[in-house]
Amino acid sequence: AWLLGLPAPLTLPTPDGILTPDTVHTCLANLAGRTGPLLLTATAGTTDSGAIDPLPALADIADRHGARFHIDAAYGGPLLFSDTHRTALHGLDRAHTVALDLHKLGWQPVAAGLLAVPDPTTLAPLAHQADYLNADDDTEAGLPDLLSRSLRTTRRPDILKIAVTLKALGRHGLGELIDRTLAAAQALADLIEAHPRYELHSRPTLSTVLFRPTGADHTTLATIRRTLLTDGQAVLGRATTPTGLWLKATLLNPHTQPGDLTTLLKLVEGHIPR
Ligand SMILES: Cc1ncc(COP(=O)(O)O)c(C=O)c1O
Structure with missing residues (x-):
């Protein structure tokens, strides 16, 4: 928020290590008169204890207050690969954006993060056109246009190790490692x-x-x-x-x-x- 020049985020008390729906509801209700978009951020696997916020209840509250809902699933997200543990992420599918990272339960060195969105048009603000990188006629001719997929342009392609992990181990292989x-x-x-x-x-x-x-x-x-x-x-x-x-x-x-x-x-x- 600071880097983007956004208003300072409101942080809420989490006496049990997770967001309490009542506290979040009260906070958003108090912001009701304000103009501008609202973003509610929950965590699926906190860095301190691995706790998972009550995602379905928070998704309901975000809906009720017209807030966008983001889930930081950097740590817990890969539980999706486990038939045994995936139910812990119930409600993840209701987020507008999800951050995933394979540097813990994905066995890759940092950096190994990505932003997942159910609706690809969410990424439209990333679109940027520069003739020397993605000239319109090249894009129309089918050449890959990485500028609208990432802010990183010529930086290290972290997605490669994520793709290789998923291809090499598959859902089943990752699920087994997670279960163990x-x-x-x-x-x-x-x-x-x-x-x-x-x-x-x-x-x-x-x-x-x-x-x-x-x-x-x-x-x-x-x-x-x-x-x-x-x-x-x-x-x-x-x-x-x-x-x-x-x-x-x-x-x-x-x-x-x-x-x-x-x-x-x-x-x-x-x-x-x-
Ligand atoms: C819950 C959670 N979110 C995010 C990250 C990583 O964030 P960043 O990629 O900004 O360093 C971590 C790091 O371990 C984490 O535990």
């Missing part, structure tokens, strides 16, 4: 719940598991993360929620074995002060 990765996250959550020295933030929605040694303070959590990182043993993130600071394990290796998860918990346990 999400199962590993559930297995880690089980181990944490059963462990007397750990607490689990919540059952994982995607492949992110938030946990901490029970009662650990900020300094302890920072020491654990930095020590495991500098020793080359594990890369753990961090997330702050209304219940404080948590260690964040984002599982992305579909070949993770139960023994790997126990090892991770043992490594962390080794740094809990007695």
Whole structure:
């Protein structure tokens, strides 16, 4: 919004880690008298916890207030490939625009993002004509006109690795990797719940598991993360929620074995002060 010179976005409180339909409704109702278009942005897989906003309820609210509806499905979007998990994305099809990214549940290095739209005319504002790039007669003769597909012109074509991934693995292949990765996250959550020295933030929605040694303070959590990182043993993130600071394990290796998860918990346990 800042780069495009748009009004500053309104951010809403998310005490449970997801947008609450009532809060969104009240916010849009308060904006009713204003002129100009409205855009409601939801997230399908937050970076902190992997939580998915209540998409159908938010789509209803966007409809009611005449707002465009965008979903950031960078993390959770690939669940569509899984027969087991795709229902978690119920309501995704009601968005006017969806951001997808294959850099987590798509196993590609950054950058691997794309904007998907159900109605191709949504991309019309991207159309741009420059004689030296896409002269009208060339476009009419059927030569590809990439200028109306992307803002990136001569930049790196990230779409290539996305296309290769989809072609090589297919819907089924990707779905299988996603099922295995999400199962590993559930297995880690089980181990944490059963462990007397750990607490689990919540059952994982995607492949992110938030946990901490029970009662650990900020300094302890920072020491654990930095020590495991500098020793080359594990890369753990961090997330702050209304219940404080948590260690964040984002599982992305579909070949993770139960023994790997126990090892991770043992490594962390080794740094809990007695
Ligand atoms: C939910 C979500 N959206 C977007 C992104 C990436 O955004 P960008 O491509 O702008 O860096 C991430 C990065 O991990 C993410 O987790």
